[in-house]
Amino acid sequence: MESLLYEQLADRLIDHIEEGVYPVGSRLPSVRALAKSEQVSIATVTSAYSILEERGWAEPRPKSGYFVKRTAIEPLSMPKKSRAKTSPRAVTVAELAMAIQRGAAASRGVVFSAAIPDLEFPIAEVVKRNFTRLSRYSSSFGNGYETPEGLLELRLQIARRAIDAGVHISPDALITTMGAQNAISHALRALTTAGDIVAVESPCYFGLLQMIEGFGLKAIEIPTDPVTGISVDALTLALQRWPIKAILTIPAFTNPLGCIIPMEKKRILIQLAQRYDIPIIEDDIYGDLQFEGRRSKALKSIDPDGRVLWCSSVSKTMDPHLRVGWIAPGRYYDEVLQQKFVSEISSPTLPQVVTAEIMKKGLYDRHLRHARASYHQRYMRLLELAREHFPESMRVSSAKGGLVAWFEMPRSVDATELYYICREEDIHIAPGELFSVSGLYQNCFRLSFSNEWTPEREQAIAFIGRILKKMT
Numbered sequence: 001m002e003s004l005l006y007e008q009l010a011d012r013l014i015d016h017i018e019e020g021v022y023p024v025g026s027r028l029p030s031v032r033a034l035a036k037s038e039q040v041s042i043a044t045v046t047s048a049y050s051i052l053e054e055r056g057w058a059e060p061r062p063k064s065g066y067f068v069k070r071t072a073i074e075p076l077s078m079p080k081k082s083r084a085k086t087s088p089r090a091v092t093v094a095e096l097a098m099a100i101q102r103g104a105a106a107s108r109g110v111v112f113s114a115a116i117p118d119l120e121f122p123i124a125e126v127v128k129r130n131f132t133r134l135s136r137y138s139s140s141f142g143n144g145y146e147t148p149e150g151l152l153e154l155r156l157q158i159a160r161r162a163i164d165a166g167v168h169i170s171p172d173a174l175i176t177t178m179g180a181q182n183a184i185s186h187a188l189r190a191l192t193t194a195g196d197i198v199a200v201e202s203p204c205y206f207g208l209l210q211m212i213e214g215f216g217l218k219a220i221e222i223p224t225d226p227v228t229g230i231s232v233d234a235l236t237l238a239l240q241r242w243p244i245k246a247i248l249t250i251p252a253f254t255n256p257l258g259c260i261i262p263m264e265k266k267r268i269l270i271q272l273a274q275r276y277d278i279p280i281i282e283d284d285i286y287g288d289l290q291f292e293g294r295r296s297k298a299l300k301s302i303d304p305d306g307r308v309l310w311c312s313s314v315s316k317t318m319d320p321h322l323r324v325g326w327i328a329p330g331r332y333y334d335e336v337l338q339q340k341f342v343s344e345i346s347s348p349t350l351p352q353v354v355t356a357e358i359m360k361k362g363l364y365d366r367h368l369r370h371a372r373a374s375y376h377q378r379y380m381r382l383l384e385l386a387r388e389h390f391p392e393s394m395r396v397s398s399a400k401g402g403l404v405a406w407f408e409m410p411r412s413v414d415a416t417e418l419y420y421i422c423r424e425e426d427i428h429i430a431p432g433e434l435f436s437v438s439g440l441y442q443n444c445f446r447l448s449f450s451n452e453w454t455p456e457r458e459q460a461i462a463f464i465g466r467i468l469k470k471m472t
Contacts, residue, residue, distance in 0.1 A: 006044045010048040010049075028065065031049070094214070118374070123318055126358060127322065146348075149176070167301050175327050175333070183313070187281045190329070190335035198246050201221075201229065221436065230269075235247070235269075247281070249269070253290070256446040270299070285311070288368055303330065306332075310328040313325030389465025391472045394407055406445075407444060410443065416433055419445070422460075432445055
């Protein structure tokens with residue numbers, strides 16, 4: 001199928017590189033030449049080269065084309081493409097998910113289970129100082145409740161920054177929320193009723209699965225490629241067979257795989273939404289955390305008729321304590337605004353004022369530049385530690401941004417048992433079973449790399465490695 005051509009071409013090119021057809025440092029065929037020799041479109045070749053770049057096999061050079069990349073370390077094996085069962089299922093992950101959340105919050109040890117930003121970055125002090133200063137001026141808070149739409153100055157700043165994601169939007173098309181999770185909950189309530197089916201990526205962030213469970217909905221898991229994201233072919237088959245009410249996706253640095261959906265596949269998602277007349281809820285919470293290069297364009301950027309509900313926040317980029325997020329609901333604006341009004345009337349004003357002030361002064365963008373570089377270094381250090389301590393048979397996601405990495409171990413590994421063993425040592429991980437509604441990923445787990453590496457954290461990785469080797 002056309003939707004898979006670029007993936008197939010990328011795989012063939014990687015095979016040629018491994019076989020020595022294209023040595024390290026050599027120039028790959030030009031886009032036009034390869035399109036002609038392979039009898040495919042230029043867009044297909046461009047997407048294939050993007051995959052090679054994302055996987056670390058190739059690098060673009062200005063006015064020269066793509067070259068086989070010289071890597072500092074041998075690439076680790078990627079996780080296998082998921083094989084989720086595409087049928088609707090009730091969700092039952094809440095109990096374990098809440099236990100892990102409580103354990104991480106109360107821990108004085110090493111926490112790898114929580115995907116939160118490093119709160120030791122200088123921006124944390126900036127947030128505190130602004131809270132203290134602005135809280136002294138009652139004029140910052142208006143008269144009583146904020147409007148349901150949210151603080152106008154914050155919406156202006158969000159609209160300004162949205163341009164980086166390719167989203168050109170009026171502040172009047174935005175609604176502020178108490179985090180991205182809150183935004184997504186408003187979207188689901190506006191779009192679905194109990195018993196409805198929602199399509200999700202597999203593996204899927206357990207917080208979203210918890211929400212689906214809490215609303216009495218059913219999730220249908222769509223197989224996901226560790227590099228290019230959700231399978232549009234599997235999604236198409238699911239849409240043909242089941243009355244799916246919404247698609248819920250994280251196109252930029254999916255949690256937990258960390259992959260980016262290429263633009264060609266994003267266009268197919270939009271086409272499917274139009275064909276089956278359903279909305280797409282886009283969780284873009286990690287979009288600003290791309291390690292290198294220009295920020296990837298949001299799915300919302302190519303939304304022609306308002307079907308994409310674009311959700312994000314500063315909880316992963318700056319400080320989760322702020323509880324500041326937003327949603328651009330498109331054609332569903334009135335329904336989402338009503339859901340916000342009946343559930344909380346309005347969002348707290350002070351955190352919105354603080355966030356708007358930091359964005360307006362350019363401090364947020366300055367922080368992001370520092371955070372992206374730091375997280376990239378920390379991810380690379382995690383790979384080094386995993387190579388040193390984990391079994392050779394492991395597979396690990398090739399993150400290009402975000403805060404987490406996904407590890408796949410041999411079938412003999414029980415990641416939930418690993419979680420309980422580690423918890424006894426006050427080491428906290430997120431076991432794979434949390435990320436599925438059908439019992440998948442028992443041999444997988446997610447680790448966060450957001451915090452600075454210390455001897456204690458590195459020793460914790462060594463401990464996890466020793467347990468893994470005993471299990472294999």
